Amino acid sequence: MTQTADSPPLRPAGSFVIGTRGSPLALAQAHEFAGRMSEAHGWASDELAVDVIRTTGDSIQDRPLSEAGGKGLFTKEIDAAQLEGRIDFAIHSAKDLPTALPAGLVIAGYMPREDVRDALIARDATSIAGLRRGAIVGSASLRRQAILRRARPDIEIVLLRGNVGTRLDKVARGEIDATLLAFAGLKRLGLADRISALLPLDECLPAVGQGAIAIVIREGDEGSSEALAPILCRDTGIALAAERAFLTELDGSCRTPIAGHATVSGERFHLRGLLLSPDGTAIAEDACSGPVADAAALGAELGRSLRVRAPRGIYT
Template identity: 65%
Template structure:
């Protein structure tokens, strides 16, 4: 395939976002035999990156990490946007679509502490920092005696705060730690049976202009259909529940052969109560299975469930 002009890759400017953009660039170079200069990176600072003093749920939710990239894409300043799939809102702006996903990394969360081996080993009142309402709610469900606090910043910033003793422990995505070469910081990897991940966790999503067939065709060789089916189920589940950074929701789809299993979980923010669901079916019905799972939970959710 001949590319008449460079494909500009838009990305957030954080170290993890840049690592994901470089992975996308590298896969395109290998797939097509292109030189790096034909695939320049365009780091863009987002509103979400600038907010460090409060939870994103208080500032507007997931779209804070994508708004500036969406604008650049629609204006033609970039040709594709590289995102952590879990940061993408369920509704995208008109004119933008998800072209697909790179092969998924480890979906699990990691427990990280200087002094304790796992969540169960933390003493009463220990301070655990996290920016995720999902992780906060799951921690409170498991250990209501812990002090769960906000911990913002990129991965390196959070690890530095842990080293300075600002918190006794934190939780981070294994995928990000692997992509940054920081797995030596991991104390324990949390089993998904005990700690269900965020929708889209571990997956890199690529957005494009809906009518840009040149970019869509260029991306086809590097996209992973299995990841696409799994995340389609998860995002369909999340959409039904109107999930955002304001909502403690977890969801994970697993594919074996032609079979897909999706597990979903919604929690009260204080962790005092939760509802879960499991659906099985054919991989071709991924989105429908996710929707069924979401409708099941929504039907069983008491009024005001997410407000307590």
């Protein structure tokens, strides 16, 4: 970042602390963030301290998050550490962030987004259609469950929690026939070779925020904001503004299967949104486009429109 004679000096790397969950994927994302910051500012790779924080969501493995309290279970302990001043940057998978952050915290921006597609990991299939009749598929995502049930009403879906490695191992051991995971996470963990197939967006629209890493800071923390500026991705920020506004209007609290994906081309954006009933039989979808300056407003408008037109069974 360019400094002028009147600018305060950038805080040294050693004065910043990164907060993250302790899963292998969360740590990979935190280290990717640290690497980008080090490259941008010429810091040594080990100068940014990392505080690994165990969250309530990490402790719950026996039931869906929708029954335990929603997305905030993966963030509340990290939020508390940030508000207490223990950490400066909180690194989150954007799709894990609740639509409203606690007072005093803001999303400062996003790193460049990875591929948003879902990946099929299966023992004996290279597509959802190719899964054996009555196959057992593990997933904790209501969105993925609904999409699977819509495509294949015959399959059995079981709850699958745990980190990426745990889920892959259950498929490899034959405890389940298949699972769906985010391609972005598998790539960041160096596990893309375990993928049986990448699912096209028209077959499996991703979760809002999928593939994006969000950086949360304290509101008014100018030092952290200034340090972040060189690594933030404009287009990802615009796309996520549209997606998160869409999700907010639909009560995106893990109780309703919701998908949404926005893309940016120059000064225009395009957003596609999807609502499903939990059993996949009812569906509502639509899209919007417009200037990037209106991304959040038009995303919210699309969310309100879909909610009004949602068939019975989606909002029970």
